[in-house]
Amino acid sequence: xxxxxxxxxxxxxxxxxxVLQARGLVKRYGQVTAIAGADFDLHAGEVLAVIGDNGxxxxxxxxxLSGALVPDEGQILIDGRPVTLxxxxxxxxxxxxxxxxxxxxxxxxxxATNLFLGRELRRKGVMGRVFRRLDAPRMRQEAERHLADLKxxxxxxxxxxxxxxxxxxxxxxxxxxxxxxxKVIIMDEPTAALGVKESxxxxxxxxxxRSRGMPVVLISHDMPHVFExxxxxxxxxxxxxxxxxxxxxxxxxxxxxxMTGALEATDEERDGGR
Amino acid sequence: xTATLPAQRASRRxxxxxxxxxxxxxxxxxxxVALIVFSSLTDSFMTxxxxxxxxxxxxxxxxxxxxxxxxILTAGIDLSIGAVAVLGTIVLAKTAGTEGVLxxxxxxxxxxxxxxxxxxxxxxxxxxxxxxVTLGVFTAVAAATQLVAGSTTFPVDAGPLTVLGKPLTxxxxxxxxxxxxxxxxxxxxWYVLTQTSGGRxxxxxxxxxxxxQLTGIPTARPLFTVYLLTGAIAVVAAWAALxxxxxxxxxxxxxxxxxxxxxxxxxxxxxxxxxxxxxxxLIGTLIVGVLRNxxxxxxxxNLYQNIATGILxxxxxxxxxxxxxxxx
Numbered sequence: 168x169x170x171x172x173x174x175x176x177x178x179x180x181x182x183x184x185x186v187l188q189a190r191g192l193v194k195r196y197g198q199v200t201a202i203a204g205a206d207f208d209l210h211a212g213e214v215l216a217v218i219g220d221n222g223x224x225x226x227x228x229x230x231x232l233s234g235a236l237v238p239d240e241g242q243i244l245i246d247g248r249p250v251t252l253x254x255x256x257x258x259x260x261x262x263x264x265x266x267x268x269x270x271x272x273x274x275x276x277x278x279a280t281n282l283f284l285g286r287e288l289r290r291k292g293v294m295g296r297v298f299r300r301l302d303a304p305r306m307r308q309e310a311e312r313h314l315a316d317l318k319x320x321x322x323x324x325x326x327x328x329x330x331x332x333x334x335x336x337x338x339x340x341x342x343x344x345x346x347x348x349x350k351v352i353i354m355d356e357p358t359a360a361l362g363v364k365e366s367x368x369x370x371x372x373x374x375x376x377r378s379r380g381m382p383v384v385l386i387s388h389d390m391p392h393v394f395e396x397x398x399x400x401x402x403x404x405x406x407x408x409x410x411x412x413x414x415x416x417x418x419x420x421x422x423x424x425x426m427t428g429a430l431e432a433t434d435e436e437r438d439g440g441r
Numbered sequence: 442x443t444a445t446l447p448a449q450r451a452s453r454r455x456x457x458x459x460x461x462x463x464x465x466x467x468x469x470x471x472x473x474v475a476l477i478v479f480s481s482l483t484d485s486f487m488t489x490x491x492x493x494x495x496x497x498x499x500x501x502x503x504x505x506x507x508x509x510x511x512x513i514l515t516a517g518i519d520l521s522i523g524a525v526a527v528l529g530t531i532v533l534a535k536t537a538g539t540e541g542v543l544x545x546x547x548x549x550x551x552x553x554x555x556x557x558x559x560x561x562x563x564x565x566x567x568x569x570x571x572x573x574v575t576l577g578v579f580t581a582v583a584a585a586t587q588l589v590a591g592s593t594t595f596p597v598d599a600g601p602l603t604v605l606g607k608p609l610t611x612x613x614x615x616x617x618x619x620x621x622x623x624x625x626x627x628x629x630x631w632y633v634l635t636q637t638s639g640g641r642x643x644x645x646x647x648x649x650x651x652x653x654q655l656t657g658i659p660t661a662r663p664l665f666t667v668y669l670l671t672g673a674i675a676v677v678a679a680w681a682a683l684x685x686x687x688x689x690x691x692x693x694x695x696x697x698x699x700x701x702x703x704x705x706x707x708x709x710x711x712x713x714x715x716x717x718x719x720x721x722x723l724i725g726t727l728i729v730g731v732l733r734n735x736x737x738x739x740x741x742x743n744l745y746q747n748i749a750t751g752i753l754x755x756x757x758x759x760x761x762x763x764x765x766x767x768x769x
Contacts, residue, residue, distance in 0.1 A: 235655075254657075256659070270652075271655040273649045273715065274649065275715045276644055280645075284658060285658045287641065299639075301636055343656075
């Protein structure tokens with residue numbers, strides 16, 4: 168078994184295989200078609216923004232990529248290999264972590280417990296194997312290390328999440344994704360519930376995660392944020408990818424026009440930008 | 442030297458604030474106040490014999506309250522728990538009398554676990570509200586108990602079925618095996634809830650089911666498990682009940698359902714789920730036991746005791762509600 172990432176490096180000159188790909192995804196709810204043959208490409212180390220008008224189907228696309236819904240047709244590929252993502256756990260097993268806009272944390276539980284929820288560490292030896300005892304000190308230490316790595320200013324991982332501000336809570340959710348994400352981190356409107364200053368912190372976090380070489384999918388309504396962090400912008404319209412543009416090639420108003428259909432994309436942009 | 446003083450004072454002040462915010466502070470304070478008040482009212486209250494009696498009287502409801510705590514932590518409620526335990530005593534005494542103790546115990550375990558699994562399946566698979574599910578099961582089980590019993594009671598022979606009523610002395614304190622078993626049930630529940638991932642998932646599902654689902658926890662598993670475990674706890678409670686009174690009576694423990702909820706709520710566990718502990722429930726059980734025993738010693742009528750317990754429950758729920766509003 169060879170590491171797939173090594174394969175892409177060996178074939179110098181060849182087009183690198185996208186980390187996460189979707190081909191011809193379709194999802195219908197009765198008469199409504201939420202995803203109408205959508206394609207998607209995320210390349211190694213990039214921040215890809217996904218934008219689209221309300222009802223364009225971008226959240227259905229993201230749900231398909233994070234395992235929250237299973238498409239009726241089409242393929243999802245990780246490192247060029249088809250995968251089935253039926254549930255958040257399956258996506259996690261493939262190294263895909265998602266941060267949700269509505270702060271998917273449990274307020275009454277402490278930070279370390281939230282960070283390791285569903286992936287708890289057990290003690291070594293008989294206490295862990297037979298009595299299934301958790302290793303609370305180790306989870307606390309590692310949680311604090313993850314928070315410090317991202318420079319999230321929270322002292323102790325044993326305080327309940329409900330004592331934190333909205334921005335700090337989202338920081339915990341991002342730290343969880345960064346701690347366990349091995350391939351991709353998807354952020355679904357991570358700043359929607361936050362104020363201006365705290366949104367800026369989340370944008371900093373996205374840049375930090377990219378600087379580690381981890382690709383990020385950012386779903387956002389906030390154009391200035393998108394233009395600040397995105398390497399490429401995936402524009403979703405009428406249930407499929409309308410264009411992929413680079414922020415340096417297009418202005419904000421052009422991107423909005425592409426999103427609403429007022430402006431036609433170039434052939435290259437329509438083909439996915441690369 | 443003088444510069445460190447305000448800091449020290451501040452840290453002492455936050456220590457006090459933390460103590461007051463500690464969820465067990467209120468229930469513990471209430472228990473201590475009740476003990477002081479009743480020991481000053483009557484001479485007969487603060488004796489080893491009487492305190493032992495308080496514990497023995499609390500055993501059946503105390504054991505059931507552990508199951509109720511697990512379910513309330515998931516933001517559910519079990520109105521059938523007492524009725525299932527009463528059916529358990531009837532099945533245990535009746536089948537043990539005709540088929541022998543082993544068959545009797547096995548039958549009781551199957552019946553109680555099946556009823557727990559039924560509650561759990563209706564709540565998790567069909568996603569029905571726990572209040573309605575357990576109300577329906579309560580009504581059906583109460584009627585089934587009368588049918589099985591056929592308006593008679595079933596005395597049991599002294600032996601393994603009554604062993605939990607046997608006296609024993611621990612460090613000079615007179616008690617029964619039933620009390621020991623009750624404390625063991627609390628110990629196991631405390632360990633599972635605080636020291637294992639399954640316990641954390643119970644809190645997570647009760648605290649925010651949607652978020653728990655998104656983090657990848659299989660939320661149906663902890664939810665179903667608490668109802669199943671409550672069925673098992675009902676078996677232990679039925680056993681303890683035969684230890685206290687070796688005669689299975691279909692009309693016994695009529696208030697057990699509500700008394701378990703009372704103990705859980707007074708113990709500081711939130712009816713909205715995700716917050717609380719079995720340690721709190723043990724204290725809640727003792728508060729109710731002390732209140733009833735103390736008021737009886739003081740010559741207060743049983744009906745007034747019910748009024749006092751009712752006021753206590755409303756007070757506890759009100760405090761929980763206010764705390765939640767302040768947090769959000």
